[in-house]
Amino acid sequence: MELPYNSKPRPDTGLYNGKVGIWLFLASEIMLFGGLFSAYLLLRVGADDGNWSMGLMTKWVGAFNTFILIASSATVVLAWVCLKLKDWAGFRFWKWWTVGFAATFLIVKWGYEWPAKFTHYDITFTSNQQAEKVFADVFDKGSYNDCEEDHRKIWNERYDADGENKDIPEGKKAWGKVDIKDKPLDGHVVGYYTENEQGERQHHKVEAAFGISFWSHAFAWRYDARNTVLGITDTFSEKGIVAVEIAPTHGVWDAHPEEEASAANRRYAEADNDTGHDGHAGHGHHKAITIETSQISRLSSYEPAHSTFFAVYYTLTGLHALHVFGGILVMLYHLLPISQRVYESDPERFTNRIEITGLFWHFVDLVWIFLFPILYLL
Amino acid sequence: METTTQSDVSHEDHHDAHEDHGHGNQHFLTKYVFSSDHKVIGIQYGVTSLLFLLIGFLLIMCMRWQLAKPGEPIPIAGALLEHVYANNNSGEPVFKDGVMSADGYNQFGVMHGTIMVFLAVVPLGFAAFGNYVVPLQIGAPDMCFPRVNMASYWCFFAGCVVMTVSFFIPGGAAAAGWTAYSPLATLIPTDGQSYWLIGMVLLITSSLLGAVNFIATIIQMRAPGMTWFRMPFFVWAQFVTAFLLLLAFPPLEAAGIMQLMDRVCDTSFFLPSGVFGAGSTTMAVSGGGNPLLWQHLFWFLGHPEVYVLILPAIGMVGEILSNSARRPLWGYKLMIGAVLVLGFLSFIVWAHHMYLTGMSGKVATFFQTTTMIISIPSVILLTCLFITLWKGSIRFTTASLFALAFLPMFGIGGLTGLPLGLSFADLHLHDSYYVIAHFHYVVAPGSIFALFAGIYFWYPKMTGRKMNEYWGRVHFWGSLIFMNIIFMPMFIQGFAGMSRRMSDGGATYSLLQNPDVTSGALSELIMKLNDYISMGAFGMALIQIPFIVNFFYSIQNGEKVSSDNPHEATTLDWQTPTPPPHGNFLEEPKVYGAPYEYSVPGANKDYLPQTEPNRPNTA
Numbered sequence A: 001m002e003l004p005y006n007s008k009p010r011p012d013t014g015l016y017n018g019k020v021g022i023w024l025f026l027a028s029e030i031m032l033f034g035g036l037f038s039a040y041l042l043l044r045v046g047a048d049d050g051n052w053s054m055g056l057m058t059k060w061v062g063a064f065n066t067f068i069l070i071a072s073s074a075t076v077v078l079a080w081v082c083l084k085l086k087d088w089a090g091f092r093f094w095k096w097w098t099v100g101f102a103a104t105f106l107i108v109k110w111g112y113e114w115p116a117k118f119t120h121y122d123i124t125f126t127s128n129q130q131a132e133k134v135f136a137d138v139f140d141k142g143s144y145n146d147c148e149e150d151h152r153k154i155w156n157e158r159y160d161a162d163g164e165n166k167d168i169p170e171g172k173k174a175w176g177k178v179d180i181k182d183k184p185l186d187g188h189v190v191g192y193y194t195e196n197e198q199g200e201r202q203h204h205k206v207e208a209a210f211g212i213s214f215w216s217h218a219f220a221w222r223y224d225a226r227n228t229v230l231g232i233t234d235t236f237s238e239k240g241i242v243a244v245e246i247a248p249t250h251g252v253w254d255a256h257p258e259e260e261a262s263a264a265n266r267r268y269a270e271a272d273n274d275t276g277h278d279g280h281a282g283h284g285h286h287k288a289i290t291i292e293t294s295q296i297s298r299l300s301s302y303e304p305a306h307s308t309f310f311a312v313y314y315t316l317t318g319l320h321a322l323h324v325f326g327g328i329l330v331m332l333y334h335l336l337p338i339s340q341r342v343y344e345s346d347p348e349r350f351t352n353r354i355e356i357t358g359l360f361w362h363f364v365d366l367v368w369i370f371l372f373p374i375l376y377l378l
Numbered sequence B: 001m002e003t004t005t006q007s008d009v010s011h012e013d014h015h016d017a018h019e020d021h022g023h024g025n026q027h028f029l030t031k032y033v034f035s036s037d038h039k040v041i042g043i044q045y046g047v048t049s050l051l052f053l054l055i056g057f058l059l060i061m062c063m064r065w066q067l068a069k070p071g072e073p074i075p076i077a078g079a080l081l082e083h084v085y086a087n088n089n090s091g092e093p094v095f096k097d098g099v100m101s102a103d104g105y106n107q108f109g110v111m112h113g114t115i116m117v118f119l120a121v122v123p124l125g126f127a128a129f130g131n132y133v134v135p136l137q138i139g140a141p142d143m144c145f146p147r148v149n150m151a152s153y154w155c156f157f158a159g160c161v162v163m164t165v166s167f168f169i170p171g172g173a174a175a176a177g178w179t180a181y182s183p184l185a186t187l188i189p190t191d192g193q194s195y196w197l198i199g200m201v202l203l204i205t206s207s208l209l210g211a212v213n214f215i216a217t218i219i220q221m222r223a224p225g226m227t228w229f230r231m232p233f234f235v236w237a238q239f240v241t242a243f244l245l246l247l248a249f250p251p252l253e254a255a256g257i258m259q260l261m262d263r264v265c266d267t268s269f270f271l272p273s274g275v276f277g278a279g280s281t282t283m284a285v286s287g288g289g290n291p292l293l294w295q296h297l298f299w300f301l302g303h304p305e306v307y308v309l310i311l312p313a314i315g316m317v318g319e320i321l322s323n324s325a326r327r328p329l330w331g332y333k334l335m336i337g338a339v340l341v342l343g344f345l346s347f348i349v350w351a352h353h354m355y356l357t358g359m360s361g362k363v364a365t366f367f368q369t370t371t372m373i374i375s376i377p378s379v380i381l382l383t384c385l386f387i388t389l390w391k392g393s394i395r396f397t398t399a400s401l402f403a404l405a406f407l408p409m410f411g412i413g414g415l416t417g418l419p420l421g422l423s424f425a426d427l428h429l430h431d432s433y434y435v436i437a438h439f440h441y442v443v444a445p446g447s448i449f450a451l452f453a454g455i456y457f458w459y460p461k462m463t464g465r466k467m468n469e470y471w472g473r474v475h476f477w478g479s480l481i482f483m484n485i486i487f488m489p490m491f492i493q494g495f496a497g498m499s500r501r502m503s504d505g506g507a508t509y510s511l512l513q514n515p516d517v518t519s520g521a522l523s524e525l526i527m528k529l530n531d532y533i534s535m536g537a538f539g540m541a542l543i544q545i546p547f548i549v550n551f552f553y554s555i556q557n558g559e560k561v562s563s564d565n566p567h568e569a570t571t572l573d574w575q576t577p578t579p580p581p582h583g584n585f586l587e588e589p590k591v592y593g594a595p596y597e598y599s600v601p602g603a604n605k606d607y608l609p610q611t612e613p614n615r616p617n618t619a
Helices: A019-045 A061-085 A086-116 A128-139 A146-159 A225-230 A237-241 A261-265 A309-335 A337-345 A346-376 B006-012 B030-033 B039-066 B077-084 B102-137 B146-168 B190-222 B233-264 B291-325 B332-348 B361-388 B396-417 B423-428 B433-463 B470-496 B526-556
Strands: A123-126 A186-195 A199-207 A222-226 A242-246 A287-292 A296-301
Touching: A019 A309, A019 A346, A019 B190, A019 B233, A061 A346, A061 B233, A061 B291, A086 A287, A086 A309, A128 A237, A128 A242, A128 A261, A128 A287, A186 B190, A199 A242, A199 A261, A222 A225, A222 A237, A222 B361, A225 A296, A237 A242, A261 B102, A309 A337, A309 A346, A337 A346, A346 B470, B039 B077, B039 B146, B039 B433, B102 B146, B102 B291, B102 B433, B146 B190, B190 B233, B233 B291, B233 B332, B291 B332, B291 B361, B291 B433, B332 B361, B361 B396, B361 B423, B396 B433, B396 B470, B433 B470, B470 B526
Parallel strands: none
Antiparallel strands: A123 A186, A123 A296, A186 A199, A186 A242, A222 A296, A242 A287
């Protein structure tokens, strides 16, 4: 039994079946992503001042992926055009390019961006005194090397290390509403200490994963002082970590405070200050410092549980990446010999399938065009 | 489209490698299990959802026992549940000594709601009847995407399996209400909640595939002459329902993904800063989330879902009443307009479920205005159905009795909803038994009666035999009486202030043991109603036995139909062989007239099938 209008359009609607189906499917997809986008809006608008930690994204990587995906949207059209012109070889050529672009996107997303975040940490402290000591160590005692002269200056101005600014209440210093203990220090976990039964400390080095620099050091460890009170195990209690060795970077510091008067009230730098935070974009790691577990209130990598922003970031990009992955599978199927046989027996129907795939692919591209600004730029 | 008959389908079409489903000499598995024939899939949906209708009912029977006799072991089921059911998270059996614990009550409550809505009534009304009847009524050989249709059923089946399995995992099934409000649903220790979310994602996928298929089928597969305003009203109802499923379900899927992230990856989508763990220590979560976000996304689905439950039912009632009254559906185009308006408005009323969340008066005013407006198309539909009966010569079959009973029952359910739609009346009634009575009147004696009517009505087309009329009437009158015994007293309980979700039926709450305490107590009469309701529920269970026996017995032994059109109906679903073969129609149907041409003056019989070319000039 052959169903009507599988490849020829129905005269009164002017559409073949698959095209009606894909548009309906995309309408549903818009509602799915729409639900998540509205969640993004509501959570961002309702976020505590300065707690929306999106300044930690690397913009040029996102821009690169945007470019890649737009290019793939162009090649997917070229593939379809070739098929319309009965050029099977041309179709395969452009389809392979599309698959290649899509795979590149996923490699950047799942192979670089996510792991780089999972191995990047920030720490907040139990008391302002402890935090002052640590930050003083990082900024004043030369832990930062020369290229971070700017940051040292900023820190001095903000924190008022000389004690000349009398307007700042004790413990708040120049961070305004944010206690210095809640202003995160960020970096990589490069080692840790445990205690044996005699109470002697043992040092453990944490190696870069697979020897790849961006998969550097510890992966998604967690510590939260409240867990200790509640008796919930986390990475630190499992490993018995009493102190942790951190190589600080400078992601959460504003590079140009004079342009951002309100920055002092924020825990995290804003997106429009390009802070080059991920520690390997031109700036080397700084000298490692050791922080006692008892001084830490929370240590978290930039994993989903880190903050509401990262929860949104991973959920949205994850769901989008799954769509990209599904698209790759479908396009690979269209490059198999079995698809060539379908094409030879019914070229029109196969061309329709490619058109439908292309419509889906444009949608996936379009979602990313919304995701890039809301997650990296705005 | 080619012309086929049952016998030559298998010979002529085997050269076609693309569409190799459902032919006569096929293997049992591909013909009846992994079939892509819309009729087989419809029956698969029907059988599965009827099974879950029974399971959902058995769950509430256990709960009704607990409400009437708190703390007493459940007869028969208690001993079984004690053995098969898991321990709760503190290691205590959920059904210790056959007694339903508060945990057990919560879990059964969640699963009763979930199963009845998502695994029983929606798949039965929308998917089962929709799949079987819609392609027949529009004169199509099958659904637009047969294999997508099959995928839809198997996604649904997988969702059913996940939901069922969740009863037996350590900790037991989801227990945070069928609405799964966070933070409770996020923090509740049982993994049943995660199972529930995964099950929902599968069900949503299934309904997405189904909805795309229905809409595309109705747009693309109508037979020649089947214009939009010649489509039976049931098809229109399904068309709008499919749009509701297509557009309202995905936001819940988004919410489900986020709640799953909260539970599995420790994110804080729905957890505000400063949620307390044990004692005065806040939870070790990042915070910054918003519990109201869940409620908004849930009810953005939840309200259109109400119309997903009711629209196919109204569609079926329209078909059956018009046929048994031998009258055209009164105001056919008006009804279509009403259904379209209803579908649109159902997207902008959702926050009337949330008046008590502290929304501003202005927002509440907007939503109570839209809620009042949406009652207008509902009343139009009901009124049109009533007027259809005017001057009819009604054939009182079991099917038409159920369809007739639908009208007042749905009326009660709808009208009692109005006070809930007004924000300050809702302050008193919110989360009380009044709400339970209201929505059960819409869905139980409403939708489910319509579904029963549909089963009795289309059974001869599906099997070639009729169900027994005598036992059908016993089933009808018993169900009608017991439904009202069950739900009418709940209005009274709700007015008296009895809250939902009290695992002992309010015994502790009303402090009957302490006569000095009167404030907030429920009177003895109100408490006594629990007993009567539970007795009604057991009567309801008994009266379903004739139906179940009748249903299975008649497949082999029912009275054979003497023609393909035993109800003397006009629509195309009755112009096929019985049961319809693969490809449905012996020759491509051509449609010449409106769907409900009953008692046309000048015609030689009291109905004019849509395929009848010789029509008296009715203009």
